[in-house]
Amino acid sequence: MTALKKALSGYVAVPMTNVVIDVIEWFEEVPHDMVVRCAGCGKRLFNFKSRREFTFSGASWLSGYYVERLCPKCKRLNTIDVTATKGYPIGDSKRWVCECGGFLGKIDAPRGRIMLSCRCNHEIRVSAIDAAQAAIDDFLSIPF
Numbered sequence: 001m002t003a004l005k006k007a008l009s010g011y012v013a014v015p016m017t018n019v020v021i022d023v024i025e026w027f028e029e030v031p032h033d034m035v036v037r038c039a040g041c042g043k044r045l046f047n048f049k050s051r052r053e054f055t056f057s058g059a060s061w062l063s064g065y066y067v068e069r070l071c072p073k074c075k076r077l078n079t080i081d082v083t084a085t086k087g088y089p090i091g092d093s094k095r096w097v098c099e100c101g102g103f104l105g106k107i108d109a110p111r112g113r114i115m116l117s118c119r120c121n122h123e124i125r126v127s128a129i130d131a132a133q134a135a136i137d138d139f140l141s142i143p144f
Helices: 003-007 130-142
Strands: 019-027 032-037 046-054 060-070 076-084 094-097 103-108 111-118 123-129
Touching: 003 130, 019 046, 019 130, 032 123, 032 130, 060 130, 076 103, 123 130
Parallel strands: none
Antiparallel strands: 019 032, 032 046, 046 060, 060 076, 094 103, 103 111, 111 123
């Protein structure tokens, strides 16, 4: 087993993508904070975080996700909202750029998907919904 495979063995693979995720924090039954890494080289690419809405009675629901990514040029932390329900876009599909002009990725709004290239030339295409579902499926597969 190579050192990279051993290092990435604790992560969850997202089906039909070339990324792995690590769930940092759960909130109720939904992953709240997920670190997304390239499955090819292990580089940390960005975080998916859930956005929750609360009522005065204390009830909450998942209202969406947002992506956090460091700019490769200036190292500024950037965020952008993405949908939690496929087909109901938040914002428009667009190129995501930092204030300094650094390219952060492309956003596909109807799917809540981010697309970018890793430094090892892997094409990354993953949606927050698919990453969260992979984490939930992995959690439910653990025998109790």
